[in-house]
Amino acid sequence: MAIKFRTDGKEVKITGEKDMPPMAASLGLMTWNKTGSWRNLRPVIDYDKCIDCFICWKFCPEPAIIIVDERPVIDYDYCKGCMLCAEECPKDAIITEVEGK
Amino acid sequence: MKMTMMGNYAASWGAQLSRVQVIAAYPITPQTLIVEKLSEIVADGELDAEFIKVESEHSAMSGCIGASAAGARAYTATSAQGLALMHEMLHWAALARLPIVLTNVNRAMAPGWSIWADQNDSLSQRDTGLMHIFASSSQDILDSTVLAYKIGEQVLLPTLISFDAFFLSHTMEVVDMPPIEDVDKFLPPYNPEYKLDVNDPRSFGALTSEEHYYEFRYKMQEAMDQAINIIKKEGKEFEKLTGRYYDLIHPYRCEDADLILVTSGTIAETTNVAVDELREEGKKVGNLKIRIIRPYPKQDILNVIKNCKKIAVIDRNISCGYHGIFAQELKSALYNETNIPVWGYLAGIGGRDVKIENIKEIADDTLKSDKPEDLIWKGVKL
Amino acid sequence: MRLTIPEQEIMKPGHLACQGCGATMAMRYGLKVFGRNTVLTIPACCWAVIDGPFPYTAVNVPLFHTAFETAAIMASGIKAGFDALGKTSTNVVAWAGDGGTFDIGMAAISGAAERNDDITYIVYDNEAYMNTGIQRSSATPHGAWTTTTPVKHYKRGPKKNMVEIIAAHRVPYTTTASIGYPEDFIKKLTKAKETRGFKLIHVLAPCPTGWKAEPKYTVKLAKLAVQTNIFPIYEVEDGIKYTQNIKVKQRKPITEYFKYQGRFKHLKDDEIAFIQKKIDEDYEILLKKLS
């Protein structure tokens, strides 16, 4: 078992329980857990309509909306498809698609 | 420096000599003097510590857990009802592997409000994962406090130091206070590898699946096993410093004894005197004082009792529905190992005085009897 | 680019919260303000699960998981430990649910408030015991369904007023907030961070799972609670100075708030009228206290 994401970014090698701490002290971050697989609805930003108000970014609980080159970008690795961003977007710039279609 | 002091103050000074950094405590008779004295010591600047005047014992132990997790040396003291209220957090301290030291003045549980000596309070905490010392003199209380930090901080286990209400807590005895410079040499500052640290952020105590929980228990047990050797090692170091040696058990005149009495707490001290008198009467009786019940010194006990013919355990406690707890523990240690018969006596419950003649009677009864019994209510009035 | 809340993200994705979890939004905001020099303690509650199982964590600051009733004293103990070690600048934050605060943690929070321990206590209020499967707490509002207040015996009696209780301890700062108004919440987090002594932030954090609402409505509900006056936004300084931080010009009828939630679906008109009357009365009482 190798814990990929040590909190300081380093990788830690765990060969067995003996390498584990004596108490339940964490060794890494939850970022290995790609919660995008939970999604049944998929938010898609229509950048023509988007005015870069970042309201979607502000409210995403994961957070799964990141800022790239001053624009909101959905990180589908983690987006759980709650559709809160689409609901709150003042410009209806986030389209709802059904996953797996 | 030799001083005359009550057992409670020996606990306070033990904490002071250990340079505890955080104290969180709540008053309860007969422990009150411990925290009153510590408040004074801290207020007078004789100890540089944070003192959280908590609103309950549950919070006293919780506060110590927080402080210890932050990397500070933490101390608290309580008794009976207070210890029972802490119960949940004793498990927490142990599984979080925090070497907190907790003093408990053994007092009978209510109802029937009683403030008198009885071990049921601390023995009810037997399975929480704390090391558990029964001190039998004020000197023992003071020294055990320092030793408990030294040992606990190596094996990452909290320690419970228990001693009898009033017989010890409020009785004046001569105590040799080691100079703090000597204690400093013996007990270095606490600096744990795992702690709350903003430069190395970790979560502690998260949801733990069956994939891992079992192994944490294994590691705790391993720590208890290691503690046996460390207690002996540090006992010897401490002896070099003070001339006083502390072990898990302290046998007295057991080498050639036909009958070994097994005792703890202040009853053990009285029993030593009774043994001397019995010996003068030509009876080959010895006393085995159990000073530490967790980790349980099974091998040490077997070594001491191997040549005796009979064992009588004196319990100031009872697990109702079965019998005395020290007797249960002892019998389970002997099972598969020897065939020496064991008599289980109760005495001193709820603070009833256990006199030299009571102990001699127990010895005489056992010597005469040829049928071992689990539960003999010495002196019960019916 | 104009952002209305701090850009830094300390809380990481990959955590175990349900879709649209208000409690998780609250943590994201909390850590944006408190930053890396912060230690959290979390008792039993949804967040004990959200953070992820051993050997992982999502908050990325030191976190001590603690027993259900001990958030306040655990924070006090950690703070005392850090103080003893000279690490006085580290923020210590107790992060607990409504159950851990209003009910079982009441003695400990009152103790810490009375001692004025220098900690920030943030209670994310989802108005029930969600971790154990939506049982009522003393923060559950009148009329609500939970698994222990089933439809036939829905919760009767008002929600305990925690801000008033803690304000009565005369602590430097107590406040309500709502995840529907992050800018206001951020301001309050900042104020708490900069204030010495005991601070309580009571933040309403809608729970789609327990409220039987669609995840997308979490923010809408957090706003409607304020706009209907069922959850007014105000702060109390030193236990006496009341300030309303979000003023509601024309309050919306409570049905606006109820209609997105399954937990109020069973309420008949007369009961709704009763609730409306109570909300208006309580609001009048609050207005009288404003400085």
Ligand SMILES: Cc1ncc(C[n+]2csc(CCOP(=O)(O)OP(=O)(O)O)c2C)c(N)n1
């Ligand atoms: C002493 C104790 N009693 C009961 C529980 C079970 N328990 C765990 S979390 C919880 C409810 C938590 O409710 P709340 O504080 O509102 O947080 P939420 O789950 O809603 O986030 C209960 C009852 C416990 N962990 N400890």
Ligand code: SF4
């Ligand atoms: S909320 Fe809508 S308009 Fe605003 S940044 Fe997001 S997508 Fe663009």
Ligand code: SF4
């Ligand atoms: S759908 Fe939900 S999780 Fe996905 S980006 Fe939008 S707000 Fe975030």
Ligand code: SF4
């Ligand atoms: S039950 Fe509610 S509070 Fe708990 S994680 Fe789910 S949405 Fe969040």
Ligand SMILES: [Mg+2]
């Ligand atoms: Mg709750």
